[in-house]
Amino acid sequence: MDLNKSLRLAIDTGKVSVGSKQSCKAINSGSAKLIILASNCPEETLSVAENGKTPVYSFNGNNSVLGAACGKPFPVSAISILDGGKSDILNLKGK
Numbered sequence: 001m002d003l004n005k006s007l008r009l010a011i012d013t014g015k016v017s018v019g020s021k022q023s024c025k026a027i028n029s030g031s032a033k034l035i036i037l038a039s040n041c042p043e044e045t046l047s048v049a050e051n052g053k054t055p056v057y058s059f060n061g062n063n064s065v066l067g068a069a070c071g072k073p074f075p076v077s078a079i080s081i082l083d084g085g086k087s088d089i090l091n092l093k094g095k
Contacts, residue, residue, distance in 0.1 A: 014085025
């Protein structure tokens with residue numbers, strides 16, 4: 001699985017929340033199916049993600065790399081996948 005391609009496809013065809021605040025809201029509401037965290041995401045976000053019931057995937061790169069992988073021109077610390085769309089990104093749940 002090419003994570004970058006799967007991530008872009010999920011953003012294009014599914015429903016994704018980008019950013020720490022949005023991801024925390026999605027975790028707390030129970031709407032997120034998967035959370036992807038950058039290696040340098042804020043402690044508060046990490047804490048909410050670990051204490052929530054949503055599966056968490058640790059991205060192998062910092063927020064600048066994750067932002068680029070999403071096609072965003074800014075750093076992204078967290079992404080919540082609400083609906084994977086045509087992507088196979090939700091297969092990361094078991095990893």
